[in-house]
Amino acid sequence: MSDQVRVRFAPSPTGYLHVGGARTALFNWLYARHTGGVFVLRIEDTDKARNTDAAMQAIFDGMRWLGLDWDEGPHAGGEHGPYFQSQREDVYLRYFEKLKADGYLYEDGGAWRFKFARKKIVMDDLVCGRVEVDMAHVETHPDMTIRRSDGGWIFHFVNVVDDIEMRITHVIRGDDHLSNTPKHLQLFEALGVQPPRYGHIPLILNPDGSKMSKRDTGSAVGWYEENGFAPEAVTNFLSLLGWNPKTEQEVMPTAEIVSLFDVAAIHRKAAVFDIAKCEWMNQQYIIKMPVEQLAALVEPILAKANIATTRETLLPVLVLVRERLKRLTDAPSWVDYFFTEAVTFDPEAVEKVMRKPGALDRLRALDAVYRTTAWNAVELEVALKAAATAAGAKVGEFVHPARVAATGRTVGASLYHTLEVLGRERVLARFARALAEFAV
């Protein structure tokens, strides 16, 4: 038998893809990629009443968006399929008959129960260490149902059968399953199969210590895409929920996380989910990622906001504004005036800046100077400062009207670089328009 690591993510498609589930998927994926192993996606859809197609789609979409590609599973195929439990009836029947023939099952009101061996079960968990559960007493550990009277299969049974059939070597899952594991180990024993290694990863809590719920911001993976997060930033953020590389370093490219990741280094104590940290991380990625990659992420968002760009015109603008973006979805409001001549003037900016006595005179003076200034940020700055000195004005008294005239608002990236990127012709046309529109 090869000792290649085989791990799986085994979600039940009953809701949206939760960050807890995504983190479980990520840790399995990281372990597979770190060890050169195989990552399996198995859909645990035996509960027909609670499964939905939308939930299934959210799992596929969320994992793809995060970059968690699976080697075996739906769409990918593989030797151990089908990868939907709803399509594995014959497999379950085979194992069921075997357990029955070997005397491990008995009927109880039409359902089938598995007889636990009455003993102490010792687990050697990769994360939690040694955990003992005494199953000696039927009062505390009644025999478990593995098949309902309607013929439906119970989670514990199909989960174990599939881990056997799919040759899973390591089960990395949420610690809400820790109490199920002794039951699973009993099934392995009855079936005469060596169980996988288990590692139960810690709960995710809000900063106030409460359990994360559906209502908490950022609890669904889809939220991050809709709200302008870069996938790698979210992957990086999730990787630190219960693990760290034992250095101060937090922002790491995925490839580096893969090379550093280790199941044995997963923490036992609950992980704290802090959406502000995720935003901070997103900003780090926006600032540092190759600008071409940033453009590819921002383009669909701009298109949706009806801002027409080309890669060539967008790149210099992104270089200029990227440090201001907390989220990719902030981009439209930071870049729109680079891509339209129909600049709208923020009424407050007009009131505060353009209506100030002398503002238009100063803009007129700058306009005259800028007709001949060499068009680069350094020269534009020198020329503006000289014009301010000549007029006996403060630099700000020239900067503010120029910015409002050129962009319609009072905040933005460096004025001189903004003007440089806009180009002389457009800047002077905007100055002229402002001078005409706000003349008293």
Ligand code: GLU
């Ligand atoms: N379908 C189970 C769940 O979503 C899988 C548990 C496991 O990973 O073994 O919780």
